[in-house]
Amino acid sequence: MLTGKHLVFVGGDARQLEVIAQVTDNDASATLIGFPDLQRTFADTTVSELSENIFANADALVLPVAGMENDGRVDTKFAPEPVMLTEAHFQAMRPGTYVFTGIARRVLGEWCERYSLQLVKLMELDEVAILNSIPTAEGAIAIAMQETDITLHGAKTVVLGFGRCGQTLAHKLHAMGAIVHVCAQHQHELARIHERSLIPVPIKHIDHAVHDADIVFNTIPAMVLPAAVLKYMRRDAVIIDIASKPGGTDFRYAERRGIKALLAPSLPGLVAPKTAGRIIAASISRILADSDDLDYEEEELWT
Incomplete structure (x- = not known):
C-alpha cells in the first residue's frame, strides 16, 4: 500500500490514467498537472496548474513514458499545450524524492543528479x-x-x-x-x-x-x-x-x-494502454513500498 504517499503526475497519455488509478487504489493521493481536459475522476486526486509548491510536497514525480524533452517540455494528451517544466521545479523537491520516467534525456538526468533526486528509468527495468x-x-x-x-x-x-x-x-x-x-x-x-x-x-x-x-x-x-x-x-x-x-x-x-x-x-x-499502465504502476508501487521498508529497517538499526 502507498498510504500517506503523494505523487505528482505531469502529462502523459492513456497509460498514465491507469497508473493514476492503480496508485490511488493503493491509497496514495495525487496531483495532476497537464490534465485540464480529463473526463475521468480518481479518489483523493486534484487537477492543478504548474506550481513549485506542488513539487515541494511530492514523494514522487511521475513523468510519461516519453519523459521530458531537454527544453523541459512534457507532452500530454489531456491539454491543448504541453507542460513546460523548469529547473526550479526540480530544485523545489526534497532530496531523495523519486522521479519516475520511461526514458531520461540528458537534462532530466542532470537536474535529478544536481538536486539529489532518485531517477528511475522504468523502461530500463527488466520487470x-x-x-x-x-x-x-x-x-x-x-x-x-x-x-x-x-x-x-x-x-x-x-x-x-x-x-x-x-x-x-x-x-x-x-x-x-x-x-x-x-x-x-x-x-x-x-x-x-x-x-x-x-x-x-x-x-x-x-x-x-x-x-x-x-x-x-x-x-x-x-x-x-x-x-x-x-x-x-x-x-x-x-x-x-x-x-x-x-x-x-x-x-x-x-x-x-x-x-x-x-x-x-x-x-x-496505442494497442493496450490499460495493460501497459498497470505494468508501470506495479513497478512504481513496488519501488515506493520497498523504500518505506528500507527506511523502517534503517530506523530500527539506529534506535
Whole structure:
C-alpha cells in the first residue's frame, strides 16, 4: 500500500490514467498537472496548474513514458499545450524524492543528479521492459496482419534484434506458423535463437536475410536498414519498425523504392494502454513500498 504517499503526475497519455488509478487504489493521493481536459475522476486526486509548491510536497514525480524533452517540455494528451517544466521545479523537491520516467534525456538526468533526486528509468527495468514487450509484439503483429495480403502462417519474416522485444516478437511469430529469421550480433544470441527453433542470422548478413522477406520487423534503434540494404529487398515487402524514434530504416529511400515502411514506436500506449499502465504502476508501487521498508529497517538499526 502507498498510504500517506503523494505523487505528482505531469502529462502523459492513456497509460498514465491507469497508473493514476492503480496508485490511488493503493491509497496514495495525487496531483495532476497537464490534465485540464480529463473526463475521468480518481479518489483523493486534484487537477492543478504548474506550481513549485506542488513539487515541494511530492514523494514522487511521475513523468510519461516519453519523459521530458531537454527544453523541459512534457507532452500530454489531456491539454491543448504541453507542460513546460523548469529547473526550479526540480530544485523545489526534497532530496531523495523519486522521479519516475520511461526514458531520461540528458537534462532530466542532470537536474535529478544536481538536486539529489532518485531517477528511475522504468523502461530500463527488466520487470517493466519484458512485460511491456508483450503488447509491443501484439501491436506489431496486428499491424503486419493489417498491412499485408498474406497470412503470417508460412510467411518469411525477419526480426532485427534479439533484445526484450525481439525475443517476444520472434516467439509469437513462430507460434503463429511464420518462418522466422532473427538477426543478432553476438554468438550467445545466435545460439539462443537456434535453441528456440528459429533461424539465426549474424547481423553482418542482414542483406541476405531481408532480400526475399515478406515482412521485416526492426527492434534496433540504429540505422540497420539503409538504402544499401533496402535496394535488394522486394518491393512488395513490408517493414514494421518498432524501434524508438527515428527508427532504424531509411524511410525516404523505402518510399522511393516503393516499399511500405511504417514507423510504429510506443505500441503499448496505442494497442493496450490499460495493460501497459498497470505494468508501470506495479513497478512504481513496488519501488515506493520497498523504500518505506528500507527506511523502517534503517530506523530500527539506529534506535
